[in-house]
Amino acid sequence: MMAGSNFVDYVKVFCRSGNGGSGSVHFHRDRLNPRGGPDGGDGGGGGHVILTGNKQLWTLLHLKYRKHVFAKKGNNGAGALKTGADGKDAVVEVPLGTVAKKADSEEILFEITEHQQSKILAAGGQGGLGNANFKSATNRTPRYAQPGEPGTEGWYILELKILADVGLVGFPNAGKSTLLSVVSAAKPKIADYPFTTLVPNLGIVSYRDDKSFVMADIPGIIEGAHEGKGLGMRFLRHIERNSLLLFMVPADSNNIHEEYKILVSELNEYNPELLDKKRIMAITKSDMLDEELTQEIKQDLPDIPCVFISSIEQTGLVKLKDVIWRELNE
Numbered sequence: 448m449m450a451g452s453n454f455v456d457y458v459k460v461f462c463r464s465g466n467g468g469s470g471s472v473h474f475h476r477d478r479l480n481p482r483g484g485p486d487g488g489d490g491g492g493g494g495h496v497i498l499t500g501n502k503q504l505w506t507l508l509h510l511k512y513r514k515h516v517f518a519k520k521g522n523n524g525a526g527a528l529k530t531g532a533d534g535k536d537a538v539v540e541v542p543l544g545t546v547a548k549k550a551d552s553e554e555i556l557f558e559i560t561e562h563q564q565s566k567i568l569a570a571g572g573q574g575g576l577g578n579a580n581f582k583s584a585t586n587r588t589p590r591y592a593q594p595g596e597p598g599t600e601g602w603y604i605l606e607l608k609i610l611a612d613v614g615l616v617g618f619p620n621a622g623k624s625t626l627l628s629v630v631s632a633a634k635p636k637i638a639d640y641p642f643t644t645l646v647p648n649l650g651i652v653s654y655r656d657d658k659s660f661v662m663a664d665i666p667g668i669i670e671g672a673h674e675g676k677g678l679g680m681r682f683l684r685h686i687e688r689n690s691l692l693l694f695m696v697p698a699d700s701n702n703i704h705e706e707y708k709i710l711v712s713e714l715n716e717y718n719p720e721l722l723d724k725k726r727i728m729a730i731t732k733s734d735m736l737d738e739e740l741t742q743e744i745k746q747d748l749p750d751i752p753c754v755f756i757s758s759i760e761q762t763g764l765v766k767l768k769d770v771i772w773r774e775l776n777e
Contacts, residue, residue, distance in 0.1 A: 455508040456607040459550055465493030465520040465534030467572035467595025470580070473526035474588065485588060486528050487578040490595045493571030494518030494534035498605075502562040504542035505649065507607055518569070521595055524577040534571055544610040544688060550602035560610065568603060572596030611649060611663035612775055614689030616710055621695040622731035623664045624648065625758040630768070631662060654772055663689065686714070686721060691774055694728045698736050698744070698755070707749050725774050727752040729767055734760040 468490025475483025496518050516539055522531030547556045547568055557566045575593030582589055615623040631650025648664040686692065692714075696706045707728065714721040728749065733741070734757035741755060752770050756763035 454506050455511050456506065456609075458507045458510045458605050459514075459602055460510060460516055460605065461514060461600070461602050462496040462516045462537075462569045463518065463600035464496050464537075464569040464571040464598035465518040466598045467491070467493045467574040468521035468523040468531035468534075469594045470575035470577035470592030471524035471526060471529075472578045472590055472592045475526070485578040485582050486526055487592050488524035488526070488529040488531065489577050489580070490524045490574030490593075491521030491531035491533040492574050493521045493595065493598045494536045495567045495571045496537045496539070496569040497565050498539050498541050498545065498547060498559055498568050500543050500545070500559040500562050500564045501540040502543055504540060506542060507545070507605055510539070510541075510605065518571055518598065520598070521571065521574050523595075524574070524592070528577070528579055531574060533574075536571075538565075539568075541605060542607055544608045546606045546608060548604040548606065550604050553604070556603075558608075569599045569601070572598045608688045609649065609663050610661070610688050612660040612689065613652075613662045613691045613693050613771055614686045615662065615664045615695055616686065616692050616714070617695035618706065618710070621697055622758055623695055626695070626729070626731065626756070626764075627662060627664045629758045629761060630764060652768065652771075654768055658772070660771065660775060662693075687718060689724065691725045691727065691771065692721070693771065694726060694751075695731050696728065697732045698730050698740075699732060703730065703744060704747050704749060727754070727770055727774055729753075729763075730755045731758065733757050733763065 470490050471487030473485065473487035475486040477483070496516050516537050518537040519534035521534045524531045541559055543560055543562065545559045547558070547566070548554060549556065556568070559566060573596045575595045578589045578592045581591065615626070617623055627648055627650045631652045650662050650664075651659050652662050653659050694707055694710055696703045700706050711722065728751055730744065730753065733755040736744070736755070745753075752774065754763050754767045754770055756767050758764070
């Protein structure tokens with residue numbers, strides 16, 4: 448099995464909430480009161496299917512093989528005005544950044560973005576009213592009660608969009624994984640071939656005075672990613688959540704400006720709103736450049752903050768962090 452295949456960012460699950468319990472038809476009877484009035488209690492509510500955020504989860508792997516999620520039904524009401532117990536909820540923990548959709552229409556229902564935030568995915572049915580509720584001046588002995596409402600059921604899609612401050616954008620082999628491994632404790636798989644990064648890697652980057660920010664290495668974009676070529680389409684959605692995009696182009700690229708334009712164009716084709724995010728650029732592998740080449744490249748850089756870095760030599764990294772922090776907090 449491929450390393451990293453434990454990262455699951457899309458699952459389809461069938462959920463069923465609980466039916467509500469039925470109201471009770473019951474009349475009070477005892478030795479002193481052989482013909483008492485109606486005292487049937489209400490049915491309990493059916494259990495909900497609930498999603499709850501857990502900041503310690505990074506993937507939907509735990510749901511990959513759990514295709515069905517069922518909540519319990521509510522108990523029926525009873526005499527002496529006893530309300531039935533509510534059905535037990537089915538609580539599903541998900542990573543922050545999980546989007547819930549209806550499978551048939553792809554309608555987005557909600558997103559879970561905070562730890563312990565809970566939202567109802569499938570609501571349980573309400574319990575029915577017991578006959579005590581239907582007593583009136585004209586009907587002192589109602590012999591009927593409400594049935595409980597049915598729960599809801601259906602297929603739902605859960606899709607994870609990684610929550611990170613900085614998203615790394617670049618072609619395969621732009622040095623994204625190497626940068627992440629050098630500036631954080633993340634241990635991405637690194638090799639010299641395209642599509643090394645098959646899953647988004649997250650790293651927490653320490654900054655001055657115990658500050659930090661989260662950086663996500665999004666797998667390489669290739670031209671045509673927005674059409675679903677390569678791995679592009681599946682991973683572009685993770686960029687939607689980043690507040691800052693760090694474009695990475697290697698110093699030995701044939702045309703740095705052109706490569707940047709292609710990356711921007713890919714993002715624009717996928718979702719034009721991505722271009723509203725702040726952008727900075729790192730020219731990677733700059734240990735290959737002498738002063739003269741560096742000056743030459745500087746003449747033709749895009750009009751965004753640019754930093755020359757070398758992850759191997761660990762040069763320019765402090766300046767890059769400074770620029771990232773400034774842009775994140777302006």
